[in-house]
Amino acid sequence: MTTTLTQAQEIADAAIAPRPTPVERRRVRAAWLFLAPMLLCLLLVAAWPLLRTFWFSLTDASLSNTGAGNFVGLSNYLFHDGSEWSGILVDPQWWNAVRNTLYFSAVSVGLEVVLGLAVALLLNVRFAGRTLVRAMILIPWAIPTIVSAKIWSWMLNDQFGILNHLMLGLGLIDAPLAWTADAELSMWAVIVVDVWKTLPFVALLMLAALQMLPADCYEAARVDGIHPLKVFWRVTLPLLMPALLVATIFRVLDSLRVFDVIYVLTSNSSSTMSMSVFARQQLVEFQDVGYGSAASTLLFLIVAAIATLYLYLGRRQLEVR
Template sequence: MSSTGSVLVRRHSKLVVSRIRAAWVFLLPMLLLLLVVAGWPLLRTIWFSLTDATFSNMEQASFIGLENYLIYEDGEWFGILADGLWWRAVWNTLTFTAFSVSLELVLGMIFALVLNAEFPMRGLVRAAVLIPWAIPTIVSAKIWGWMLHDQFGIVNHILMSLALIDSPLSWTASADLSLWAVIVVDVWKTTPFMALLILAALQMLPSDCYEAARVDGIHPVKVFFRVTLPLIMPALVVAVTFRVLDALRVFDVIYVLTSNSSDTMSISVFARQQLVEFQQVGYGSAASVLVFLSVMSLTLIWMYLSNRSSNHGGVK
């Protein structure tokens, strides 16, 4: 290697090192803040999950190991992992996540494609679509709670006026309807978020691909599946990831609409019930730790699979 080449390599190495140092300088305050704001409460929650703490004896709590999670005693299993209500909450959470995210993805795609087209007053329509997402979740859940009321809710009134039902339905109290009612409310609330992310991806697509497709006379449906969908797939992955992680720890919309009903109880609502209502700090903390571990595990698995697929794509 010539002297000029070696000088350029050294300069490049120094530039990389300086950029890494600058990145750490900017990141360090944020990391310290996260350590104080999130790290300490997390460690304290993990500690409480290993004790028999309650609100009345938090200072005198005794270390019991993993008994809050699972223990075999007198021929029976005890702990959260043997609690039928916990597994019911897990099933409710997974059902809620699967249906709500799937519906939001489909509807968000449809709305994004419509909003990406040219039509009069497009800006006003875009602003109107974002209104449900802009409303705080607690407020929107209370609004829907009144609308779904079995006696004076407008939803029952409209359905009865159209002769679709014979009598008012208990949307948020019925074991068969409550979970689906919560899913509908969440889809109404969060679909604009999905549509916004997809619309941003559509706005960045090159126009020459579509011009070539129009010249060749390719059907728009075929263009969507062969051109549009592959190009916006990275944005879809990001949007679905955010929504799945958010749905797995859902609390507010379920608690406001159905409180502690076992028919709709999510894992976060279960943890809150054990902590606040039953005042079992150790047991509730164990539930909270399981929620955290579940979300973290899914995040790490998803990141690993995404990096692996991108690396394989780069090799090809």
């Protein structure tokens, strides 16, 4: 009986809902017309290469002759020959790359969000030379990643790097450290370089959001004598949450696909190898297009799943607020 009443209510609501007017229909058609070139471009530059990569992952094609590959189904992902399992899903090097990427993403993005918010709060304060400082802080973000990674690789060199020279001069270390060669230090070296490079991006987004906050809330808090820390936790941070979610999702997507900074600093080192570096190694160095395409496809699925989950949880949190 309850189900019947619910269905009847839904039918009544649909009947009451106003139908789109001719003007609204023309606006919808115009919107699709303007979106068509962008959708076509997206189809050509994203969807087609993605589908082609997925197709290659189902073959045994090689880089020397991609057209001569035979269809092997899901063997590149998982295959059992009667005695043992093979494929990327049981490849320890692939799962090591997954762990490295997730660890790199969690630590680097966490540091960037916290430090970026702190820098934005400092730059939002009025002081002499604030405009110059705002311009200077964008320099790391403006430098191409390959260039900045190469500069840092020279600075971190264990033989002639300036970082070791300064630390030796200050007595902080007794011998030069191999920052990019030592398995215990290389990941942290990569994280530091990535944070230095992308911190201005997060800080700029947070600064723009801070300048759009309503001033009357802070005036009321000042009149009531509320402590600044309480104002930050109760007023500033909740109002910044949408911008914070946008900055975080952008950085999460970038960090999960990281390649250049890791490859320039540590090449194919297993201690820092990311999923992108693993896929490149299979495709270029081993010339195994099928296996490399399987790694690229899994990378896309992991990134898409994490992005979807993050956006869903972020939307739910904003709805609760």
